[in-house]
Amino acid sequence: MTQPVFSKSQLEWIRHNLTVAVIHGGDKARAESFIFENLSPRSTKTYEPVAHDIANALRESGFQHVEVLAEDIDLAQQLKDKAIDLVITNSGGLQGFDSMCHLPSTLEMLGVPYVGHSPMTAGILDNKHLFKHEIHAAGLPTTPFITIGIDERFEDEVKQSAIDQIEAQFSDGFIVKPVSGRASIHVYPVFSREALAGVVEKVRAATGNTVMIEPFLGGREFVVAVAGEFIFKSGQLTQSDTPLAFSITERVLGEDEPIFTSMDVKPITQDRLIAVTDEPLRSELAAIGQKIYRQLGLQTLVRVDLRMDSTGKVYVLETNPKPDLKRPQGDNVSLVCHDLAREGMDYTDLVQSLVFNRLSFLKQKRPMALAHCLTAQFDALQE
Structure with a gap:
């Protein structure tokens, strides 16, 4: 069931x-x-081209005041000087630890409302071990894992015992990855127990941070995009009873690809993606994504990555707090936009949905956050 929210006039x-900054x-x-x-444990990338994609989509949709800014030492002064009413976060941070938290923390301190995750939520999502603890406690399917901290020894008995347990339950090998990272950088499949120590040290040296070991899963791999209940399409904003699960897609792995190759190395193209149409599987994947969205109290777009084991059981790998939102162009496409047309939406609809979803939530639940921009004049336009 859906119901209208902001009127067309609003x-x-x-x-x-509104003056919006991406x-x-x-x-x-x-x-x-x-x-x-x-130090930057998370691989750095500015995402500036995608910020311009988002900004241009807003302009094409009729937004009159749109800026594109960088997250750096000058940001606070620029937000003030340009009288920014609302921010769309499209940053993984400039540098430092827990960099996904830096921009929302700054905006919370400055009192500037934003489309994005709260600082703590961003931190949980971007620290894969914390996220897996959270969803495991909620009864969601995720594999066991261990972490090797920057000051811990791989050879410790407790670590080796945990690896023994993983190996006894899953016999196809291991995945070694940073607890915080992007685009599968420094993620390695390891098919020999003897090679684990060397790979762990390689990742730890590259990131200066905690390393995770989890079982390799040899089955099919999927992604589910999940966004809020407020959806803009066909020129109207409506509210659903459930988060929007969309672009439910299978990643096509090559014969020489045990894991999906980083988009930094091999761009994501249509031939590497297949829309999931099998209804029982589609419903299962959507339900997992929606439960994660609810369980963590999410309020904006995420991408849930999942993979089957050799028996066909689905496990959650991680949830990406800042999925690529580049505009589809030719054969190149972002995962969250791959099957967007199935929802009757295009790229500009998705971008507007993210903005109006956040504004609707804040107006209903935290009106103080918008008192500076959604004024009595705005309220008078409610039909």
Whole structure:
């Protein structure tokens, strides 16, 4: 069941009156971006081209005041000088630990509302071991794992015992990965127990952070995009009873691909993706994604990655807090936009849905956050 929320007049008012900034990661190669250089466990990327895709989609949809800014030392002053009413976060951070948390933390401190995850939620999603603890406690299917901290020894008896247990339950090998990262960088399948120690040290040296070991799953791999209950399409905003699970897609792995190759190495193209049409499987994947969205109290777009074991049982691998939102162009496509047309939506509909979903939530639940921009004049337009 759906119900109308903001009226068409209010949607137009938002487009014409709000000043929106899309914020991408700052340039770490630019020394003026920070005071001192810091370690960056999460592989750095600015996402600036995608920020412009999002900004252009807003402009095409009728938004009159759209800026694109970088997350760096000048951000707070720019937000003030440009009188930004709402931010769309499209950044993995400039540098430092838990960098996914930095932008929302800054915005919370400054009182600028934003489309994005809260700082703590962003941190949980971007630290894969914390996320797996959370969903395991909620009864969601995820594999066992161990972590090797920066000051821990791989050879410790308790670590080896945990690896023994993983090997007894899953016999196809291991995955070694950073607990925080992007685009499958520094993620390695390991099919020999004897090789584990060397790979763990390789990842730890590259990231300066905790390393995770989990079982390799040899079955099919899937993704599910999940967004909020407020959906914009066909020129109207409606509210559903459930989060929107969409672009439910199978990743096609090559014969020489035990895991999906990083998009930094091999761009994601249509021939590497297949829409899931089998209804029982589609419903199962959607339900898992929606439960994660509810369980963690999410309020904006995520991408849930899942994989089957050799028997066909589905496990959650991780949930990406900042899935790629680049605009589909030719054969190149982002995972969350792959099967968007099935929902009767296009790229501009998705971007507007994210904005209006956040504004609707804040207006209903935290009106103080929007008191500076959604004024009595806006309220008077409710039909």
